[in-house]
Amino acid sequence: VLFLFCAALTEHKILFLSSSYQRLTDACRALLALMFPLKYSFTYVPILPAQLLEVLSTPTPFIIGVHSIFQSETQELLDVVIADLDGGTVNVPECVHISLLPEPLLQQTREALSMVLDPELEVADLAFPPSTITASSLKMQDKEIRAVFLRLFAQLLQGYRWCLHIIRIHPEPVIRFHKVR
Numbered sequence: 492v493l494f495l496f497c498a499a500l501t502e503h504k505i506l507f508l509s510s511s512y513q514r515l516t517d518a519c520r521a522l523l524a525l526m527f528p529l530k531y532s533f534t535y536v537p538i539l540p541a542q543l544l545e546v547l548s549t550p551t552p553f554i555i556g557v558h559s560i561f562q563s564e565t566q567e568l569l570d571v572v573i574a575d576l577d578g579g580t581v582n583v584p585e586c587v588h589i590s591l592l593p594e595p596l597l598q599q600t601r602e603a604l605s606m607v608l609d610p611e612l613e614v615a616d617l618a619f620p621p622s623t624i625t626a627s628s629l630k631m632q633d634k635e636i637r638a639v640f641l642r643l644f645a646q647l648l649q650g651y652r653w654c655l656h657i658i659r660i661h662p663e664p665v666i667r668f669h670k671v672r
Contacts (some may be wrong), residue, residue: 504552
């Protein structure tokens with residue numbers, strides 16, 4: 492999930508394959524939900540019809556879901572990250588380089604996600620673990636996962652105001668992002 496998240500943030504082409512249309516839609520929507528508060532501004536098609544498979548050759552980034560019976564048509568795509576939802580694999584071509592999160596944040600996010608998805612890990616090493624560990628409901632687990640990614644964005648974007656540069660020579664002041672800072 493973190494790998495697909497980083498691929499979406501760095502504007503790569505992402506293709507979901509599954510034999511279930513519901514799973515395709517859920518996976519595409521989940522990836523967009525994790526990007527909140529950012530909005531994905533490229534092509535987004537949760538279920539691509541068979542007549543439009545040529546769209547996969549577009550040079551722009553996308554998040555697209557395709558039924559797995561068309562998997563043979565996706566084999567020649569060289570610059571597309573393919574997530575097989577039925578097999579649970581993510582295939583990244585050699586020519587695609589995806590920048591992951593900076594190291595302290597990557598490890599913290601992995602640990603936070605593992606604690607949300609498997610809360611028993613928190614007490615697994617205790618000599619006297621509590622007798623019962625209550626797993627979160629699906630609705631609560633969804634909120635906890637969203638909170639992990641929202642916290643990640645807060646950590647990534649903290650201090651962004653130091654990079655803003657105000658230019659006052661125009662009739663209206665212009666705010667620009669200064670990349671060097």
